[in-house]
Amino acid sequence: MIAKIIRNHNWKVAGGIKGGIRHQSTAAVTPTPPFRTHVAANTPTTQTFYDKDSSTWTYVLHCPRTLQAAVIDPVLDYDSNSGHVSTQSADGLLAHISTSKLEVRHILETHAHADHLTAARYLRHHLHAPVSIGKRIVDVQRTFGPRYNLSLDSLQGSFDGLLDDGETISLGDCSGNVIHLPGHTPDHVGYMFGGHVFTGDSIFLAPTHTARADFPGGVASQLKSSIDRLMGLAGDTKLFVGHDYPGDGKQVSCSTTVADQLLLNDHIKMDHFAQFRMEKDSSLNTPKLLHPAIQFNIRGGRLPPADEDGVSRMRIPITTKSAYHAGTIS
Structure with missing residues (x-):
């Protein structure tokens, strides 16, 4: 069931909240301009939006003729110290979609993210488009649901579509395919439309290079297999990453190519990638x-x-096995 919508812009989570996502009308919101617009033959036009707080890229892609569109990995604004949640970024994205006269047909998640709150359900309410994710989200729900006292019944119906490897997604004259890319998480998928692939948290730009694989259900060897699958694509295929952490004050970037990754990504050249990834993840x-x-x-x-x-x-969840957990200190 969709959370009850209350017409106010902000809401709090840390201390609890009655009702649901509170928002403002997007009629008065200034559209967020895309960071970049990418155009390629036989490929949806891709517009990129960067969330600085979580270093996350959101993508809006559309068929140039019909303006049918998809949104990949949208973000809500969340302050962990106060528990304050805002829809400001999502409202700016909605305003952009409205002024661009796009007809959003799909809201797509690459996986269940661990670094930001998704705006998928909020956009669904406004755009009346289904929210879809890789079908192995059910495995992630079974793993994490009990940790947060969430019953499996309460998790049912969370997504409108559960996507399988190779499944087709249509946007007007353009069509794309789902690519199952497990390793970071079991449910992780990418989306390939023509010469563009939206890779989520699998492969990254320097200096990050590759995703961590130490979350429950993550497997470093599977991550390497997923990256190898991406590296088997044509060299000029453009890879749009899920995050960028440029460091040193460098300009953020959203994309790379298969050829550049084969040349510049030191991680994927390693003979013992899985061991390297597990050792690195233990320090994160x-x-x-x-x-x-x-x-x-x-x-x-x-x-x-x-x-x-x-x-x-x-x-x-409290995970310590100290005397506090044993109940000997009160």
């Missing part, structure tokens, strides 16, 4: 939005079910 910090992001995103962008007082709360 937990994403700061992991807990709110996972329990929100495995529900397709819905708040957790309300407690008896009518308030919906995000939960943080």
Whole structure:
């Protein structure tokens, strides 16, 4: 069931909330301009939008003739310190879609993200387009649901479409295919439209190069197989990444090519990639939005079910095995 919509711009999660996503009318919102627009033959026009707080790329692609469109990996604004959530970025995206006269037919997720809250359900409410994700999201839900006291029943119906490898997605005169790219997560997929592939969290630009594979269900060897699949595409295929972490004040970028990755990506040249990836992942910090992001995103962008007082709360599991956990300290 879609969360109840309340007409106000902001909402809080940390202390709990009654109702659902609160928003403002997009009629008065300034459209967010795309960072870049990419045009290629027999390929939907691709417009890119960067969320600085989570270093996430959102993509809007459309058929040049019919203006039928898809949105990939949209983002809500979330402040982890206050629990404050805003739809400002999503509203700017909606305003852009409206002024561009695009007809959004698909809202697509590459996977259940652990670093930002998805705006998929919010866009669904406004655009009346289905939200789809890789079919192995059910495995992710079974893994993470119990950790946040979410029953499997409460997770049913979170997504309108569960996508299989090779499945076709149509946008007017253009069509694309789903590519199953497990490794970072079991449900992870990419989307290939003509000469453009939206790779999600699998392969990255320097200095990150490749995704981590240490989340439950992640497998480094599977990640390498997924990257090898991408590297088997034509050299001029443009790869649109899920994030960019440029560092050193460098300009962010959203894309690379297969040829450039084969030349410049040191990770994929390694003979023992899986071992390298596992060792590197053991030194990485937990994403700061992991807990709110996972329990929100495995529900397709819905708040957790309300407690008896009518308030919906995000939960943080306590994982220590110290005396606190044993109940000897109160």
